[in-house]
Amino acid sequence: MIRVGVNGYGTIGKRVADAVAAQPDMEVVGVTKTSPTYGAETAIRSGYDLYAAIGDRVEEFERAGVGVAGTLPDLLDAVDIVVDCCPSGVGEQNRSIYEAHDTPAVYQGGEDATVADASFNARGSDESVADADSLRVVSCNTTGLSRLLAPLEETYGVEKARVTLVRRGGDPTETGRGPINDIVPDPATVPSHHGPDVNTVLPDIAVDTAALKAPVTAMHTHSVNVTLETAPTATAVRELLEGEGRLFLIPERAGLDGAGALKDYAADVGRPRGDLWENCIWTESISVQGRDLYLFQNIHQEADVVPENVDAIRALSTDLSREESVAKTDEALGIGL
Amino acid sequence: MIRVGVNGYGTIGKRVADAVAAQPDMEVVGVTKTSPTYGAETAIRSGYDLYAAIGDRVEEFERAGVGVAGTLPDLLDAVDIVVDCCPSGVGEQNRSIYEAHDTPAVYQGGEDATVADASFNARGSDESVADADSLRVVSCNTTGLSRLLAPLEETYGVEKARVTLVRRGGDPTETGRGPINDIVPDPATVPSHHGPDVNTVLPDIAVDTAALKAPVTAMHTHSVNVTLETAPTATAVRELLEGEGRLFLIPERAGLDGAGALKDYAADVGRPRGDLWENCIWTESISVQGRDLYLFQNIHQEADVVPENVDAIRALSTDLSREESVAKTDEALGIGL
Amino acid sequence: MIRVGVNGYGTIGKRVADAVAAQPDMEVVGVTKTSPTYGAETAIRSGYDLYAAIGDRVEEFERAGVGVAGTLPDLLDAVDIVVDCCPSGVGEQNRSIYEAHDTPAVYQGGEDATVADASFNARGSDESVADADSLRVVSCNTTGLSRLLAPLEETYGVEKARVTLVRRGGDPTETGRGPINDIVPDPATVPSHHGPDVNTVLPDIAVDTAALKAPVTAMHTHSVNVTLETAPTATAVRELLEGEGRLFLIPERAGLDGAGALKDYAADVGRPRGDLWENCIWTESISVQGRDLYLFQNIHQEADVVPENVDAIRALSTDLSREESVAKTDEALGIGL
Amino acid sequence: MIRVGVNGYGTIGKRVADAVAAQPDMEVVGVTKTSPTYGAETAIRSGYDLYAAIGDRVEEFERAGVGVAGTLPDLLDAVDIVVDCCPSGVGEQNRSIYEAHDTPAVYQGGEDATVADASFNARGSDESVADADSLRVVSCNTTGLSRLLAPLEETYGVEKARVTLVRRGGDPTETGRGPINDIVPDPATVPSHHGPDVNTVLPDIAVDTAALKAPVTAMHTHSVNVTLETAPTATAVRELLEGEGRLFLIPERAGLDGAGALKDYAADVGRPRGDLWENCIWTESISVQGRDLYLFQNIHQEADVVPENVDAIRALSTDLSREESVAKTDEALGIGL
């Protein structure tokens, strides 16, 4: 059993913990929190030992009636690997602590690529990442793009991808984030940093991205154009994408018209938190004009990186091949809609 | 076993079906749909027999590859009771069909009170509803108000309740509904019809309501004032409300600041669809000024009526007392946070 | 003086009336309304004679204390030209009435292209439109695209344009329109009809569009890619676009980060209704990668077609050249920021 | 002529400057800005001399090609009075500077009441404020409540007012503010600080307020209950309120259903920036049940305090009576719809 610690039990951390707990070859040794908010209760309800992320906060937990098993160093001593799910930039600060404890680490996409030996996406990364002692799972948007572009590149060749990312302004719990009634170019410069980030896992794909921020909380929406090197039919592309385990082709005429319906569907079929681990691609939108492929996809920002974290753990801890790991992860979680 | 049919498998219908299926004394014989959208797939995944709500649509289901077990009349013949979860006003149209089949029926709050022999709320209605052959579960807002006002009336006496209902503009799946960037008085006249609707279950309580429609999808928010007949302390009120099974007092300092966090918490603790069957009352907001009690409560419009439907089924089909039914329902669903 | 009538005094109609009234060579003979809502008051305050759009509604106006000068046929008899600003599809129904009165007509973009002899955009259309007896001013989105693509085509040649349109869900007054918390592919198929609509004025430009609907009310946002036939510098493109009268290049570092700030700025400089008649292009976003030009532009859906209507009136009624008309219009309105 | 300086040319400051400039007995000597964003351009277009709010930023303005007439101390030397329109809390920091220059000051409602000798509302404050050397114009919400409660108190007596404030999350330009899809109790405790703030101008009125924050940008909405000491008819209340110059009774059946339509109407009738200086009260909502008065009012947060600032200037600088000042202000601005 791979003994895993999760440092930072927030939106991503709690999902990673649950996904790890669902794996046959892994166990959650513990998770950390900085303060005894509702996540502390739900961690305990989920059966995870709770550690104080910050040493001198132990008392604050105790005052709130929440028992902690120790602090971050205690957790690091007890695990084979740590998954850092702290806010952007905090992972970088934590790196020296992990290194001091000789604990291999998986970081999230909010960190700069330099935080880890390599950036990771289970579909896009090549096998060289197996040599790394630390990995950075790329961001939700980059994960979504990598999963889509990798098979297109392999099958048809990608001459150039151009993607408009209409990003959610904040997660459902982030009441302090806007905009309320605006679409904000963010960054206002084009191309955005998302394209180069794709190149940390797929270095050879030409991709330009333009990013907007919109007043929605549930999912990102990508408007994708890919000029391919050959000119397949839309049907062929559809079939190619249907063959990818972490791409969900939204059935036509099913009434799934947006993020609200997608999450409702996910909840209906029993997904925890209504999570959509897969890219959600509107089948009707897949179209080929000459060598120009178009499609819309939605990305559940809170969920798509979760199986990738599980695979990153295996990449650092086992000799399993990528395919074996992905198959194990998907089986354990029930990926595939 | 009470054999239950659900006519109208939408937002409310699918939740009622799942809640019925979870009861030890009930089974779901089947559910109806008007067309083979994603709900049809999820009904089948949930193990419910699917019936065509409209006779001549059977072929449409078949073309979509969705097998149906029959049509509405077939379902009515096979059940002891039907729960009508059709859009507002359709229940009224269905009434003669149910009567022709001699099938007792539970209706939803979108119907006029005259659709059924009595209006129903498990906490607020008196025992006379046991004589009815049909019941209308009052709307989500009225359910939320009845649960709150009943114990206040019993314990302190209610001189007058004044409530501003800030209603969600549409459910998460209803992309066609607005407003986008406006708060709309709806109705523009005050008091709104919600107060009189409370009186269909609690006839003696003086309650004036004012209703707004806001650009949110997750929950309704009620700003409640109740002038009591006596002047309890806020602590006493808090304790009274904590004793009510279907009221959830949101813990202070837990970071639960709005509907997004509440639904996140519900999902974290494993609630199907992140459903909040309970009124969610901000503990910090409970305050008494003289005889004026104030508080904020949030109502999950898709969920709070669900346990009430289960109890309405038992009120029509069994001799169980209200308390016995509520206890059974709450136990089966895991109500109480 | 060209005597102009405006049939349909709503969002577009009232702006067209004011723009016509501001021209030295035109006068507003009257405007129509279907019912005495607030627009009736503001029409009268603006000094426009009010006509009942629907014959048998005269009494309704009178009961509301709003005097009308007659009905639509009376208005048509008194004008040289009518601008139809009725809701989509109603223009088509009105066509036979205008023809029966031998009144040349300008229609809006909500109508099918077949409603008029030609589709019109002052920058994009060629001079052949001068022969038409009726014109359709293309929609707000198509107007915005035509103004941008015409100079790019002329100067660099357009190999292919690919545009994602993030459309506002509804105008600020349209409280019934959504979505509230969703980005909806609309239409879900790609390419959308907007590209072909551009071709009604610029028949030779290859343009694929993909359209989304977002929960904002103030403006549309276009994420534009144009593969050019040559590879200019970004600076050259900037200068080209700065030379176009109806393109506003948003200054960098001015704090104009979205539609809210743009409309605030427009109001600050005294624009009636904070109207932005120009395409608003983020200067920082203009970028050239190889032959791929990228930029973001915002389109004020309520306003950009307004000067085009004025020019369409002149195209049907005078022998002025396009440049002369545009110069006259822009001077009268104060276009150019 | 009263020579006025405006320190802080933002949302409130620019409106105050324009309102001052419109008065026959006042002139705008200059306005300050902290950096050369678009407001700097519009200040100059409006004919106001621009001063650097922060001494060492003069160069930054010059680099941006914006000439400044001096810095804050220069402005203070040249004026009779300064209106501080800086962000909350900055006014308090500026106080000693104003005092050092012996410049009487008007502050805004974002400051604590202690910033000035007295808090001010033209309708609510008593004449004792005339003795003050500095005044704080109360916040937009408090202004709206004071204007409404003062005549009710005078005419019927107010036993108790209970108001739910559904506040806009941010102004239209504030893209960084949320919530996006949530209604947030803010503060979560009831009563909120708004009631006590009303008491800074109307010390004897019993008023409890409960405040929410909603995902809208255009206006605040108040759901008002006032238990009166006598029981007037709704018609009598309507007539009373119609007699108040800064209350606009929204006509029934005019299609003015929310903030979007209200602002559209204001723009239609030529209001600069579509500003609504008046409380906007839905006539249909005015209702009396026993001694309980109910109504909805909307408050344009950016605008309602503007005429109050003008009157505060006169209260500090002249011997005019309140009625004379209000009449002059309203005449100059065109208040009254």
Ligand SMILES: NC(=O)c1ccc[n+]([C@@H]2O[C@H](COP(=O)([O-])OP(=O)(O)OC[C@H]3O[C@@H](n4cnc5c(N)ncnc54)[C@H](O)[C@@H]3O)[C@@H](O)[C@H]2O)c1
């Ligand atoms: N939310 C998303 O959409 C999303 C998607 C993909 C990747 N990410 C990335 O995942 C990472 C985590 O993001 P998130 O959305 O889960 O954030 P979050 O704020 O929801 O969770 C972060 C958690 O870390 C805790 N924390 C803060 N400082 C800490 C410290 N010093 N030590 C330990 N814990 C600490 C916080 O209390 C919180 O519980 C970021 O790098 C982010 O960029 C987020």
Ligand SMILES: NC(=O)c1ccc[n+]([C@@H]2O[C@H](COP(=O)([O-])OP(=O)(O)OC[C@H]3O[C@@H](n4cnc5c(N)ncnc54)[C@H](O)[C@@H]3O)[C@@H](O)[C@H]2O)c1
């Ligand atoms: N959604 C809420 O917030 C909410 C809350 C409380 C009560 N209600 C009430 O519950 C009822 C159902 O509302 P909902 O939100 O579930 O609506 P919904 O639209 O989500 O679901 C209604 C379902 O009924 C189906 N249907 C339509 N016509 C039908 C017919 N003739 N026969 C059978 N099925 C038919 C629809 O296809 C749909 O699946 C209404 O009375 C509503 O007022 C809704």
Ligand SMILES: NC(=O)c1ccc[n+]([C@@H]2O[C@H](COP(=O)([O-])OP(=O)(O)OC[C@H]3O[C@@H](n4cnc5c(N)ncnc54)[C@H](O)[C@@H]3O)[C@@H](O)[C@H]2O)c1
């Ligand atoms: N609003 C936009 O964003 C926008 C932008 C560009 C083009 N357009 C197009 O302009 C046209 C008008 O749109 P709008 O947004 O101004 O609509 P609107 O609803 O604001 O105004 C339409 C007006 O026409 C009136 N009307 C309805 N039926 C009528 C009839 N039979 N005769 C006369 N008047 C009638 C309505 O009362 C209303 O005042 C449509 O074709 C639309 O597609 C709209």
Ligand SMILES: NC(=O)c1ccc[n+]([C@@H]2O[C@H](COP(=O)([O-])OP(=O)(O)OC[C@H]3O[C@@H](n4cnc5c(N)ncnc54)[C@H](O)[C@@H]3O)[C@@H](O)[C@H]2O)c1
């Ligand atoms: N916006 C509203 O809804 C509203 C309504 C009523 C009252 N108020 C109050 O009015 C005041 C101003 O609010 P606002 O909304 O106009 O804010 P704002 O941010 O729009 O404008 C404040 C301006 O002050 C400038 N500024 C910042 N620091 C400064 C300094 N040290 N010296 C001079 N200028 C400085 C900023 O650059 C900005 O231009 C606050 O007290 C606020 O609470 C605001």
